Amino acid sequence: MSKPRKVVLAYSGGLDTSIILKWLQVEYGCEVVTFTADLGQGEELEPARAKAELLGIAPENIYIEDVREEFVRDFVFPMFRANAVYEGLYLLGTSIARPLISKRLIEIAAETGADAVAHGATGKGNDQVRFELSAYALNPDIKVIAPWREWKLSSRTTLLKFAEDHQIPIAKDKRGEAPFSVDANLLHTSSEGKVLENPAEDAPDYVYQRTTNPEDAPDTPEFIEIGFERGDAVSINGEALSPATLLTRLNEIGGRHGVGRLDLVEGRFVGMKSRGIYETPGGTVLLEAHRGIEQITLDRGAAHLKDELMPRYAELIYNGFWFSPEREMLQAAIDHSQAHVTGTVRLKLYKGLVRTVGRWSEHSLYSESHVTFEDDAGAYDQKDAAGFIKLNALRLRLLAMRRRRMGG
Template sequence: AYENKYYLACALSRPLIARHQVEIAKKEKATALVHGCTGKGNDQVRFETVYLTMAPKMEIIAPVRVWEFKTRDQEIDYLQSKGIKIHVTKKSPYSIDNNIYGRAIECGVLEDPWCEPPEEIYALTTDPAKAPDKPTYVEITFEKGLPKKVDGKAYTPVNLVKHLNQVAGRNGVGRVDMVENRLVGIKSREIYENPAGAVLHMALRELETLVLDRDSMRFKQILSQKYAELTYNGLWFTPLKEQMDAFFNKVHEDTTGTVRLKLFKGGCHVVGRKSKYSRYREKMATYGEGDQFDQSLAEGFNHLWAMPFMK
């Protein structure tokens, strides 16, 4: 997650859209590529990085950066004057991005970071206060780090995400309100809805705590932040991304198992985990009968550990 909050629903989609845009442009023998991004956002960089690396000789046209409209209200007035129907109004001027993974909402009153987001902006998630009064339990099964089943039922990746968006969203899970550092150097207040992302992210990290050795887990967490930054910054089709993919594929060779989560009024909590590759040893961790941990070794270990700091 970018800056530990954003599950990158929009950022993940831009390189894919841009790549197909380039492929179609080449097929149609087009001479230019066009996007509708502003000059102060991240998406312009994500699109144009793909354009420039995959079709460097094509002209790039970005009308929003050069047209005469300076405000969102001016854009709304222009569209209405031309009889073009849009869902955006001056009372509800939000900019919304939506795909199968999640939603992003900005503009309007949200530009004040002190202002509580109005309930009208949400579409995927129930108000936690109005969510069901009984918790929902879900079990997610991973194979080599990839989610394959929910509650024992196999899903395609797309249908798995759609299903979790419904189940978690119904319980008010997946809302994010954050001030993030944009690639272009400014801070921006963003609202995200990503129920599936919230659940999958928590479940995978929990499974990793069970199956990975300490050093691998901690290094993977460091690289995960770098991977999120790389994705956020539009560097999807790059050598570093491919190299990091190789690391994650290796580290997830044994990341197979099931995690049980409790979804309740906006909360998502892990309540169980299991794996045939588990490194957890109950007989070593127990304080009850059957303890196999040799505590007589502790004194020597502690002395060696503290030795560099002893005077």
């Protein structure tokens, strides 16, 4: 690969990406543009500007953007319309953030005339795949630089020496290795590595950052109502909220009741298994509510087909194929199914659990007159069931006759 002239770096402002920034300048002699996204990770991002300037980045080449609303509206909500979970449990909090970051990297590259983008994902994880597949889907000619796959800074000692040699400030708490690594955004926190690497060992309490220990959660349950329009949550307890504000509120509510903890050993796209501790309080509440409103507004055939498609859809997101034609095809089908998914769900949160306790909608397919055990006033003729059963039994009877005829 020829040396890039200008690189847009996904920059957190932390030590690792600061080292990457300087390494790009030293290794390639190129101009660097930094992009720092506020995805709701709960950290002050303005210090990233000062750190970038300290490392020689011109003010016009420093991008710090609040993308929380776009993140929830255009990425999280479409995914939740599908009820997407990977390997039956994981709500894809890290996976769904990567295409948005990649999208902005490519857009900023076009705005600034950069010919390359760079990220800080390691060569062992899924994020390198997600960043790069998204980047190439949006600009097939872009150069992608992944320093962790290129440089020789293979240990914490060599990283710290590089930082010291190039006058990169090192906070005291960064000199030792962190007990685990964390990725966070408005949808979840993900913790992995070090003290979490042995899947036989219980995760220490200090790993959890967003959720109260369920045993210590309030002794009184909390009831909330979530309103939906066309498959997207739009209100809590009757108050209309923007997508990011709504998810923030659900995080607060779910977190104090200990909802949304997950200890998972998952199959990475790159082949290995890894253990992660996930906290997705608002997302767990949202998934339960969305399935609750679909129970009364979605036809059985459409609902069952959605459940068949969902694992494939979730796998595409996990593996980094958000911008693929097959994900877009599935999204079109899923979005079509949500035309009447409008109404309100009542939920009970208590000691780490959330469950639907009520749901209602003007678009409801539920007919009390058809299911009642009382007099249905002719809404359903029970005699019709006999023919229905006989027709469905025909092939089973023919199979049984053959077995009898063949002696077995």
